[in-house]
Amino acid sequence: MLTIPVNSLQSTQTPHSGYHWDGSNRRFFEGWYYRVTLPDCGQTFAFMYSIEDPIGGKSHSGGAAQVLGPDDEYVCRTFPDVTKFWASQDVLALGHWGKTHLNIEPIYLLPKEFTRHVSEGYQATAKLNQGFIQDPATGFYCRWQYEIQPIYGWGNQNSLQQSTAGWLSFLQIFEPGWQILMAHGLASGWIDWNGKIYQFQNAPAYGEKNWGGAFPQKWFWLNCNSFDGEPDLALTAGGGRRGVLWWMESVAMVGLHYQGKFYEFVPWNSKVTWDIQPWGRWQMTATNLEYEVELTGTTHLPGTPLRAPTANGLQFCCRDTMQGKLNLELRQIRGKYPLVILQAHSYLCGLEIGGGSWHNSWQSS
Structure with a gap:
């Protein structure tokens, strides 16, 4: 039985890459998000992994894998047995075995060994994402295996990487915590979406948790x-x-990686304003002492409901599309007339709203 250590620490590893559960029985969840975009065919695959109350024996104890696929189609599988979940506390590495004939503690397996021994489940690191899930009711399935070359973590290239929520996120003050693990990378491999196989080389990839x-x-x-x-x-x-x-607070941030430089607009260094419609239009502006950025995301698509961990377990409580339109403008502040550094457009933007009370637009600063 071959096993290998998960990939070693590297310059793109961010804070909070490891698993956060401390072994206690307090209410706890952790979720990971991997995405690969295929510009040639205009499609995106998003893989969402989660574990709740890993101590086991609680009403919400269990894990899940969800995949949002071509044309915002969706498949989900739950894994109730928390003892078949594993994750590293030091680096980005996790997995959940669903169906397997192995009678050992779950661990990272070489990709070929995983395929041979785990007939349903997933494993993921900073450099690999692999798995198979199937909806037992419909037979609809997704099988995937691709390698990842990280380019940007969260911060300037070849510098110490930053915590997305700032140094306070190391304390249990803000909950939930949020960390972009890989703002940009390149993925190579294949995804089998219910019989249609997508092969790709150096496709844009992303990760957060x-x-x-x-x-x-x-x-x-x-x-x-x-x-x-x-x-x-x-x-x-x-x-x-x-x-x-x-107390409750409303916060927002914008992060841009462009040509090796990180442009960060966060509450402690910038003014961030937003106007988000209940669905269809996302507008943000952010300004700090040196730069300002303006974003407009739009979609005419209905979006797809997704599950997310809530106080009442995994529930349909957010809506996503991976085919949103986005206009972005970045300007350098110089006297009266800012200098436009960048104007960019995309038809493959991920757009999401989540949580309650989306009856009206949400405007704030």
């Missing part, structure tokens, strides 16, 4: 690293209402 014992009331998210004529550009932006000790 969240964790904690509390859940945001409401949130929005924009993400894209497949722009027309701009192969070295990656955007992640989002905001939400989350708990801070005993």
Whole structure:
């Protein structure tokens, strides 16, 4: 039985790459998000892995794998046995075995060994994403295996990588925590979507995670690293209402990686404003002392409901499309007339709203 250690620490590893559960029985979830975009056919695959109350024996204990595929189609599989989940506390590495004939503690397996021994489940690291899930009711399935070459973590290239939520995210003050693991990378491999096989080489890839014992009331998210004529550009932006000790606060941020440089607009260095419709239009502006950025995401598609961990377990509580339109403008502030550094467009932007009370537009600063 072959096993190998998970990939060693590298310059693109961000804070919070490891698993956060401390072994206690408090309410806890951790979720991971891997995405690969295929510009040639205009499709995107998003893989969402989660574990809740891993101590086991609780009403919400268990894990799941969800895949949002071509044309925003969707497949999900739950894995109730928490003892078949594993994750590293030091690096990005996790997996959940569903169906297997192995009678050992779950661990990372060489890809060929995983295929041979685990007939349903997944494993993922900073450099690999592999798995198979099938909807037992419909027979609809997804099988995938691809390798990842990280390019941007979260911060300037060849520098120490940053925590997405700042240094306070190392304390249990903000919940849930949020970390972009890989703002941009290149993926090579294949995905079998219910019999249709997508093969790809150096396709734009992305990864993030969240964790904690509390859940945001409401949130929005924009993400894209497949722009027309701009192969070295990656955007992640989002905001939400989350708990801070005993009160709720609304926060938002914009992060851009472009030509080796990281442009960060966060509450402690920038003014961030937003106007998010209940569905269809996402507008954000952010300004710091040196730069300003303006984002407009739109979609005419209905989007797909997705499950997310909540206080009441995994529930349909967010809506996504991976085929949103995005206009982005980045400007350098110079006196009266800012200098436009970048104008970029995409038809393959991920757009999401989540949580409750989306009856009206959400405007805030």
